[in-house]
Amino acid sequence: MPAYPGDGSDAIAAALGVLPSGTPVSEVARRLMDLFTSGSIEPGTRLPPERQLASTLGVGRSAVREALAALEILGIVDVRPGSGTYLRGTASELLPQTLRWGLLIGPRKTGELLELRAGLEIYVARLAAGRGEASALAEIDASLARMRDTVDDLGAFARADLDFHNALAAAAGNGQLIDLLHVVRSLLQVYADRAVQDEAEARTAIEEHDAVNRAVRAGDEDAAASAMAVHMATAAARLSADA
Known part of the structure; x- marks a missing residue:
């Protein structure tokens, strides 16, 4: 050593x-x-x-x-x-810790974190549309199916929603993006836990996720990014209103 x-x-x-x-x-x-x-x-x-x-x-x-x-x-x-x-x-393993530290010791501005997450998720959707392999796309489908099956159980729905985004990030094939998203999501967790508060909001979220999934499966990078931008705008508006 x-x-x-x-x-x-x-x-x-x-x-x-x-x-x-x-x-x-x-x-x-x-x-x-x-x-x-x-x-x-x-x-x-x-x-x-x-x-x-x-x-x-x-x-x-x-x-x-x-x-x-x-x-x-x-x-x-x-x-x-x-x-x-x-x-x-290694350096790559420590960098997410560095970002987490920097964000934690700086001002906790929820609006800025929501904007950062939106930018990352939109880019992830674009990459997934261009790179997603069959196994990764199957995981996205499975997560979306669980979202549809759990609209009456918001806790399970939230977990399926997170699984969808994690599967999408895996399909994008960029480990650094996954690390950055993990950090930002962890800082927003208190808000993410109550992102969807009733069945109507859950069904809206399913429609938005489905639009992202269809664009990713079609390999349409622009459409995937646009669909994710719509979803992030809806989610950010809901979280900001509840903050």
Whole structure:
């Protein structure tokens, strides 16, 4: 297992650089995060000890300790008492965590998150129409069928609705888009849980999902994107009104 120091101390020091005096813990964590998501450190790498990181960054050990503790909570590093601190995943695995952290520490503006989700879902629909394979399209069909079967059970309906969007994302074949959607949906979950409040709204949602599905199956990218845009506008209006 690769470890610092011994085979990378100079490289990690050069990558981190010295921070200004009085730098807050949040900035120390950001600097470390930038390094961890750069792809230059292998998963499972043991990081330099706190005192070395503090010396490299020009900050106190307590700031490094608190920054690493925060990153451990986020699942970025694994702090093992008596052994050291280890990087948990690859850059691609850590980037969704980075986005989640950035969104959580920034202003929670529901309207902006709804716009972000709409843009991602519309692009996913376009990609799915151009790339969807038979197995992925079958999953979309199955999810839509479950939506039709559960209009009288809104909890089950919501799960089938989510399955539809997840299947559509899988059909798009872009792992990064799936990660981004997962982050945004998790931040909107309190609203998504009550996105459909009665059978009439559920039936409207089914019609909109069906339009997306038909366009995807026809391989019509423009129609799929347009149908998803209609659905996202309806959903956003409903969620904003209920917020």
